[in-house]
Structure formats: structure tokens, C-alpha cells
Amino acid sequence: MEQAKVIALTNQKGGVGKTTTTLNLGVGLAKAGKRVLLVDADPQGSLTISFGIKKPDELPLSLANIMQSAILDTPAPMESVLQHSEGVDFIPSNIELSGMELTLFNAMSREYVLRECLSKYRSNYDYILIDCMPSLGMMTINALTAADSVIIPTQPNFLSTKGINLLLGSISKVKRQINPRLRIDGILLTMVDNRTNNARAVAETLRSGIGQNLRVFDTEIPFSVRAAECSIEGKSIFAHDKGGKVALAYESLVGEVSGLECEIHRPRPDRVR
Ligand code: ATP
Ligand code: MG
16 A cells, blocks of 8 residues: 655754745645645644644544554544645644643654554655654654654754754654655754845755755745735635745645655665764
């Protein structure tokens, strides 16, 4: 049976576009005919809120319940998977997930809990995208253990790109010690404002530096207030500003991400060292 490709969208730096990219890449893949499950792995519940759930803390079931069941070895509550009108399914999160770091600490096989939870969904979807929280803690290690690959959204500024090496170190460690099949699909430049010389200079330095060993997606997500409005509206950019520059950029990213499947057997210099 076909298994979903699991992609973790991660960066320990906050506010770089992880959630926005998870949502829009997910909806974009669904529009391209793929079956998509999005997983909110952040107790802030930003992805859940972006799907129009105004009070995630009042949800009766969330990722915390599914993970708790896996830890206690009891059946997972299937009804915790919700459907969004734009064609993707999602597992919501809320503040309850904030206790999970501590719970995981004492759990048996603590790095593998999310992987175990998602294993039962893999045959129902083509893609499972995990929206990580901005940290390199236990939840993110769980996401990297559950994932086949990683997409790293980053803003083109000095401080954002500086943190990438730390993240690459963590990814590399998980690959060596826990999840040897983990790959890096690429770094995605987000909120790019090409009117500033600084953004262009940082983007070029990234492409000519890290970009020599790792894919930096050709697609760059432009800065636009339209993208920021989406989360308030509870819609994707495709529903909010169809044909706008951010929607076109995410469409282009969908093309790049879908194309990666075909390259799987071609050796590339973008493997994690
Ligand atoms: P966190 O680390 O807190 O989880 P994040 O990395 O998930 O943050 P987002 O929540 O996706 O980042 O984005 C941060 C803010 O930037 C949000 O207010 C979002 O609406 C806004 N934003 C995202 N993409 C764009 C864009 N292309 N142009 C302008 N604003 C954007
Ligand atoms: Mg987020």
C-alpha cells in the first residue's frame, strides 16, 4: 500500500512562516489532487487557529490526546482528525500539548511517540505535513523522528539564517541516531521583500553558501500583507487572494515539492551529512 510522505516544517526560530507554509503548501497539494493531512505540533495552536478554530483550547480532542493514547497504549480517538473546507484533513492542537514535553520525558521510546501515532494514517494520505513549534525540544525531535524529510522556512535576514546551522546539527543527529531515512528537502525563503538590498544580499549569501550543499528552493515566498490576513480569515492564500503573488509562489512551491518524488533515486549533494 502507498505510504504518505511525511514532511516536518521546522525552524527553532519563531515567526519565520512555518505555519503559513504548512497551511498553504498543504492546501496547494490538495488542489493538485493529493490527499493531505496536516498536523499541528505546536501548543500555540496557530495552524488550528488559521483553520478558523477561534478557541482551540475548547476543542475536546487534539494531538495531545492522540499522543497520550500512544503513551498509555490505548486506542487513539479517530475523531480527532478534522476536515477543512479547502480539501485537507488536520489534527488540531492547543495548550494541552505544552505538557507533552514533560510527559514525553518519562515515556518509553519517547522520541518515537508521534511516529507511532502517525503510522496509522500513512496509508490514507499522500502527504502528511507537520507544523513544528519554534524549539528544538522533545516535540520537534518527535517530528523529526516521524518525518521522511524536512522543509526549513527562513526569512532572509542575518539572525534567521544564522540559526540554521544549529538546526542542521539537530537534524543530522536525529538522522544518525534515530531516523536514518531523514532527508532535507530544502530551505525555503519566506517573507522576502526584494525592495530591500539586505534581503537580496542575505538570500544570495545563503544560496552561494549553504546552498552549495543543500537545496534552497527556487521559489521564494514574497512578503505581503495578504498572507498575514489569511490566518485571521481562517482561509488559505488560494481562497483569500487567488492569483496574488503569494498564492502564485505557493503554487510554484507545490510544483517543486511534488517534483522531489521523481528525484528520489538520483544522487544529489543535498543529503544531510
Ligand atoms: P511560530 O514560530 O510562532 O510558530 P511561524 O514560523 O509558524 O511562527 P507564521 O505564524 O507562519 O510563522 O508567520 C509569522 C507571522 O508572519 C504571522 O503573523 C503570519 O501571518 C505572517 N506571515 C507569514 N507569511 C507571510 C508573508 N509571506 N508575508 C507577510 N506576512 C507573513
Ligand atoms: Mg507556527
